[in-house]
Structure formats: C-alpha cells, structure tokens
Amino acid sequence: MAIERRDSFDGEFDAVLAAARTGAPWALGRIYGALSPAVAGLFRAQGVDDPDDLTSEVFVGVLRKLAWFDGDGAGFRSWVFTIAYRRLADERRRSARRPPPVPLTARPEPAAPDDVHAEVERSLATERVRALCDRLAPAQRDVLLLRVLGDLTVDQVAGVIGKSRGAVKALQRRGYAAIALLLEQDGVPL
Amino acid sequence: MTPRDDRFPDMPPSVQFDAAIEQALRGDALGDDVATFGRFVDDVRVMADRPPPPPSPALAAVLAGSVVPHESASTAVPRLTRTRSLLHARLTPPTSRRSRPALIRLRVAAVPIAGKAAVLLAVATAATAGAAAGVLPEPATHFVRRAIEVVTPFELPGDDARAGHGAQRVDHPSAAGIDPDATAMPPAASRPAAIAADAGDAHDPGVEANADAQPEPNPADDASGWAESYPEPDTSAWPTTPDRPTSSPPQSKGPKKAAPPDAGLPTEPGPKTGHVPPGHASPGSPRPGGPGSGGDAPLFDPDPSTGRVGQPAGKRRPARPEPSGGPSSNPARERPHDGPTRGAGPGPGSNKEAPTSGPPPAAGHGPSAEGGRDHGQCGQSRAGAPGPSDCAPRAPHDRGRGPGGDTGPAGAL
Numbered sequence: 001m002a003i004e005r006r007d008s009f010d011g012e013f014d015a016v017l018a019a020a021r022t023g024a025p026w027a028l029g030r031i032y033g034a035l036s037p038a039v040a041g042l043f044r045a046q047g048v049d050d051p052d053d054l055t056s057e058v059f060v061g062v063l064r065k066l067a068w069f070d071g072d073g074a075g076f077r078s079w080v081f082t083i084a085y086r087r088l089a090d091e092r093r094r095s096a097r098r099p100p101p102v103p104l105t106a107r108p109e110p111a112a113p114d115d116v117h118a119e120v121e122r123s124l125a126t127e128r129v130r131a132l133c134d135r136l137a138p139a140q141r142d143v144l145l146l147r148v149l150g151d152l153t154v155d156q157v158a159g160v161i162g163k164s165r166g167a168v169k170a171l172q173r174r175g176y177a178a179i180a181l182l183l184e185q186d187g188v189p190l
Numbered sequence: 191m192t193p194r195d196d197r198f199p200d201m202p203p204s205v206q207f208d209a210a211i212e213q214a215l216r217g218d219a220l221g222d223d224v225a226t227f228g229r230f231v232d233d234v235r236v237m238a239d240r241p242p243p244p245p246s247p248a249l250a251a252v253l254a255g256s257v258v259p260h261e262s263a264s265t266a267v268p269r270l271t272r273t274r275s276l277l278h279a280r281l282t283p284p285t286s287r288r289s290r291p292a293l294i295r296l297r298v299a300a301v302p303i304a305g306k307a308a309v310l311l312a313v314a315t316a317a318t319a320g321a322a323a324g325v326l327p328e329p330a331t332h333f334v335r336r337a338i339e340v341v342t343p344f345e346l347p348g349d350d351a352r353a354g355h356g357a358q359r360v361d362h363p364s365a366a367g368i369d370p371d372a373t374a375m376p377p378a379a380s381r382p383a384a385i386a387a388d389a390g391d392a393h394d395p396g397v398e399a400n401a402d403a404q405p406e407p408n409p410a411d412d413a414s415g416w417a418e419s420y421p422e423p424d425t426s427a428w429p430t431t432p433d434r435p436t437s438s439p440p441q442s443k444g445p446k447k448a449a450p451p452d453a454g455l456p457t458e459p460g461p462k463t464g465h466v467p468p469g470h471a472s473p474g475s476p477r478p479g480g481p482g483s484g485g486d487a488p489l490f491d492p493d494p495s496t497g498r499v500g501q502p503a504g505k506r507r508p509a510r511p512e513p514s515g516g517p518s519s520n521p522a523r524e525r526p527h528d529g530p531t532r533g534a535g536p537g538p539g540s541n542k543e544a545p546t547s548g549p550p551p552a553a554g555h556g557p558s559a560e561g562g563r564d565h566g567q568c569g570q571s572r573a574g575a576p577g578p579s580d581c582a583p584r585a586p587h588d589r590g591r592g593p594g595g596d597t598g599p600a601g602a603l
Contacts, residue, residue: 023255024255025253025254025255028252028253028255029253032242032245032249032253033242036242036243037238037239037240037241037242037243038238040238040240040242040243041234041237041238041240042238044237045234045237051243052243052244053246055243056243056245056246056248056249057246057249059245059249059252060246060248060249060252063249063252063253064252121236122236122237122239122240125233125234125236125237126237128233129230129233129234129237132230145234147211147215148215148231148234148235149234149235149238151215169204169208172207172208172211173204173207173208173211176207176210176211176227177207179226179227179230180226180227183226183229183230184226
C-alpha cells in the first residue's frame with residue numbers, strides 16, 4: 001500500500017502563515033493539523049513515553065516563533081522538524097535523569113475508534129516500525145524517520161541533525177541495508 | 191566483535207541505493223529488490239497517518255487565539271533565564287534585594303581558580319617590581335621585602351644596604367654633584383699628616399714615622415692577625431696635593447682621626463676601601479679608597495678594624511648609638527678643624543703635632559696612625575693617657591670607628 005503524499009497546505013501556505021502570524025485561530029489550527037501527526041509519529045517511532053504531550057510542546061514553540069520564520073512550505077516543514085528533533089534530544093536527556101514513569105493501575109478504557117480496522121492496522125504498523133527502529137543505530141533511525149515522516153530531502157535532514165550531506169547519505173544507505181537484512185532474517189511480513 | 195554498522199561487507203553501489211530509496215520515498219512502483227524497504231516506508235506512513243493528537247492546555251490556549259502567539263506572550267513554557275557569567279552581570283540597582291557586597295563576593299567566587307592565581311601572581315610581580323625599583327612607599331617596600339625574604343631564600347637589598355649605598359654615593363664627590371677639585375683640598379687643619387708629608391715635607395720624621403707605622407694588634411681586637419697580613423701601605427706613593435702647606439697649626443694637623451667626615455678628600459688611600467656600612471661613616475665622610483673614594487670599593491670590606499673580614503658590607507648591622515656625654519660623641523664631627531683636645535694626656539692631643547713638629551708617636555700608635563681604632567676599641571692609647579671619653583665601651587662593630595664613631599680617613603686603616 002503506497003500512501004500518496006500531498007501538500008499539507010494545498011498551495012495556501014503563504015496565506016496560512018500570514019494569518020497565523022496575526023493570531024488567527026483557523027490558521028494556527030491548520031498548521032497544527034497539517035504537521036502534528038508527522039511530528040507525533042516521529043516521537044512515537046522514537047519511543048517517546050508521551051508523544052502527544054511532547055508534540056504539543058513542540059507546537060507551542062512553533063506558534064510562538066512564527067514571526068521569526070521566513071521561507072516556503074518545504075522550509076517551514078523542515079523548520080518544524082528541526083524544532084521537534086531538538087525537543088526530542090531534550091526529552092532523551094530529561095528521561096535519562098528521571099526514573100521511568102509507572103503507568104496507572106486503573107487505566108481508563110479508551111473510547112472505541114470509529115474505524116476499528118484502520119486503528120488496528122495503525123497499531124500493528126507502529127509495533128513493527130518500533131521493533132525495527134529499536135534495532136537500528138540511532139543515527140540511522142533519525143535519518144530514515146526524518147526522510148520518511150518529515151518528507152525532507154537529504155540536505156534538509158543534514159541541516160536538522162547537524163551533519164554533512166555525505167554523512168546523511170551514508171547513514172541512509174546503511175539504514176536501508178540494515179532494514180532489508182533484518183526483514184530477511186526475521187521473516188516478518190510487512 | 192563486529193561493530194553494529196559494519197555488518198554489511200558487500201555494500202551495493204551507492205547510486206543504486208540512493209535511487210531505490212528515493213523511489214520508495216516517492217511511493218513509486220518498487221521492484222523486488224527494494225520491496226522490503228518500500229513496505230517499511232508504507233508502514234511508517236500508516237503509523238503517522240493519524241488525526242492530530244489532542245493539544246495540551248497551553249497549546250489549546252494558543253490555538254484558540256486567546257494568547258498572542260508571539261515570543262512575548264509566553265504561556266506554557268516559561269523562558270529559562272540565560273545563565274551568563276557572573277563577571278558580566280550588571281550591577282543591580284540599590285533597590286535590589288542583593289546587596290552590593292554580596293554581589294562582589296559572588297563575582298569573586300565566580301572567578302575560576304586559575305584567574306585568582308593569575309591575579310595574585312600579577313599583584314605579587316607588580317609589588318616585587320615596585321619594591322625593587324623603589325617606587326613604592328617605604329612601608330610598602332618594607333612589607334614586600336619582608337614577605338619576599340620570608341617566603342623565598344633570596345634577600346633583597348634592605349634598608350641598611352640602601353642607606354649604605356646612599357652614603358657611598360654621597361661620599362663620591364662627583365656622584366654627589368660636588369666638584370672634586372673644590373672639595374679636594376680640605377682645610378689645612380684637617381689635612382692628614384701623611385698627605386702633608388707627601389706634599390711638602392717628605393722628610394718630616396713624624397710623617398715618616400706615621401707612614402711606616404704598622405698597626406699594632408689590639409688585645410681586644412680579634413682582627414690583629416688580619417692586620418699582620420695586611421700591613422699598612424707605603425704612603426709615599428699616594429697621591430698628594432700640590433699646594434699643601436707644610437706648617438700647619440699643630441692643633442689642626444694632629445688629629446687625623448678627627449678629620450672632618452665631610453672633608454671630601456680621602457687622605458689615606460689604601461687597600462681597605464671597603465664599603466662603609468651605614469652608621470659607620472657620615473654621608474660626607476671620605477672613603478679611604480683613594481681619590482675616587484669608593485669607586486673601586488671591593489665587595490667585602492677587609493677592614494681590620496672591624497675584625498670581620500669577608501663579611502659583606504651590606505650585612506653589617508647599623509651602628510649602635512654613641513654613648514652620650516663626653517667628647518666621644520664624635521667631637522670630630524662637631525669640631526673638625528679645631529683640633530679638639532680629647533684628653534689631658536699626651537695621647538691624642540700630643541699626636542696632633544706629630545706630623546710636623548712633635549715627636550713621632552710610639553710606633554705610630556694613637557689616633558694619628560691608627561685612627562680611631564685605639565679609641566674605638568678600648569680607648570686606651572698606649573702612647574699616652576687616653577681621654578676620658580675614649581674609654582667608653584663600644585660595640586664590636588664600632589671598633590673601626592674613630593673616637594667620634596666615624597671612620598676617619600686615618601682611622602680607616
């Protein structure tokens with residue numbers, strides 16, 4: 001199943017950005033709705049304990065600093081993932097200093113999803129992705145997830161993680177080869 | 191152990207990898223070789239194909255537009271204060287809760303140890319340099335000198351050495367800014383007999399006797415052995431003054447030991463041109479080192495009268511104050527030309543006439559030949575009865591001084 005990538009803003013990025021700078025709620029909500037699933041998926045694939053809360057923290061920072069951004073939609077996407085990547089690094093350091101959270105014994109029953117089939121498929125896909133990403137090198141995982149989830153180019157990924165373009169390419173190749181080998185060894189059907 | 195990233199020895203060409211990756215990311219139709227990676231990409235995108243997560247209250251406030259989404263409208267995430275160096279912190283106004291001394295202490299505490307050490311080293315270097323150059327005030331110089339002498343094995347030139355140096359500079363006529371010619375000729379009354387003999391009356395028996403006189407060891411002087419090793423030089427070869435009168439008043443010629451300290455002319459040049467320690471010679475007293483009076487002064491004073499051969503001049507202790515009362519309180523300094531009668535007997539007083547008319551003193555003993563040594567040590571002149579003041583006890587370091595406590599030109603021997 002190939003998912004068609006589409007423009008998050010439908011060619012209206014400049015108008016949305018200008019409205020968001022004035023504090024228009026519709027523009028802010030549109031920015032959040034267009035990019036927050038990818039950011040939350042990045043955090044989820046990285047194994048963050050509370051990806052939704054960290055995603056909200058990222059977008060608070062993004063929306064507060066809209067006046068500082070200058071560029072197009074692709075640049076804005078790269079800028080958002082740059083902030084998300086740095087928040088992820090902060091979260092890793094923070095979690096290293098704190099004890100792991102203990103889940104509540106009596107968890108509330110989640111509401112039944114509207115589309116149970118889609119929800120089950122997403123849950124299985126998340127488990128498989130996390131199982132694979134846990135066996136990758138952190139740098140390879142970062143590059144592959146940024147390229148897939150963020151839809152970033154090699155140069156943009158290099159700018160996000162602070163490495164050279166050649167290093168990003170090398171990490172990408174090694175990650176690709178590692179995933180292929182792991183899938184062949186485990187025989188896990190995707 | 192194989193590293194984690196080196197598990198794939200046979201890497202395909204990078205172009206092939208890059209093309210397959212880009213093809214999978216675009217979602218194009220994938221071949222069998224990259225089908226596994228394509229499925230991974232699809233699975234990741236399915237994972238991310240979710241509705242937006244529920245925003246946090248802070249984000250919800252921002253999204254609702256109730257909070258201006260600008261940097262100044264900080265709502266949820268408080269901005270961390272930037273930790274700057276305390277050295278660059280601005281001084282808080284007086285209304286601040288933190289007092290100024292506390293802030294200064296904080297700044298000092300914020301300086302690293304290396305910085306503190308550098309500051310201390312710089313201060314110590316500056317203080318040492320200042321003390322050595324003498325630009326610091328005297329108390330500060332003294333303090334620094336003491337500190338250096340305590341913590342280091344070195345000894346800086348002290349006050350006594352400095353004073354001695356000053357005396358030496360004053361001794362030198364040229365150094366003192368005095369015309370040597372103007373001061374070279376002392377008054378006839380204070381002119382030593384030996385010079386007078388060289389100038390005009392070389393056959394004066396008194397002069398010859400004085401010139402040939404050997405310093406006799408004094409029982410109280412432990413420098414007698416030195417005196418034997420260093421005989422008195424022949425005064426015939428000493429420089430003379432051309433127009434020296436030969437017939438001077440007896441009372442003016444006699445007391446060579448009573449030559450004025452500021453006579454300006456070294457009357458008895460000799461080998462003992464050591465450094466005159468402070469207190470042993472007045473600033474104006476001529477040095478017995480020849481006409482230059484100290485220009486070639488050796489580092490160690492071989493003055494036999496001191497009884498401490500080889501001791502650096504700068505290390506001598508200052509002279510003890512002279513006993514007050516009596517002529518021994520340096521009458522020569524006060525009455526240099528008057529030929530002070532220092533005693534009733536023929537001792538010093540009779541020697542005054544020895545160079546010209548009087549009989550020579552016994553073996554040159556007495557102030558005329560040995561200067562103040564006799565009087566400086568025991569005060570008993572063997573040539574005659576000593577003056578009452580000459581019997582005053584003296585400190586060992588004062589033995590080389592004349593009756594008045596000064597090392598007179600003749601007494602330097």
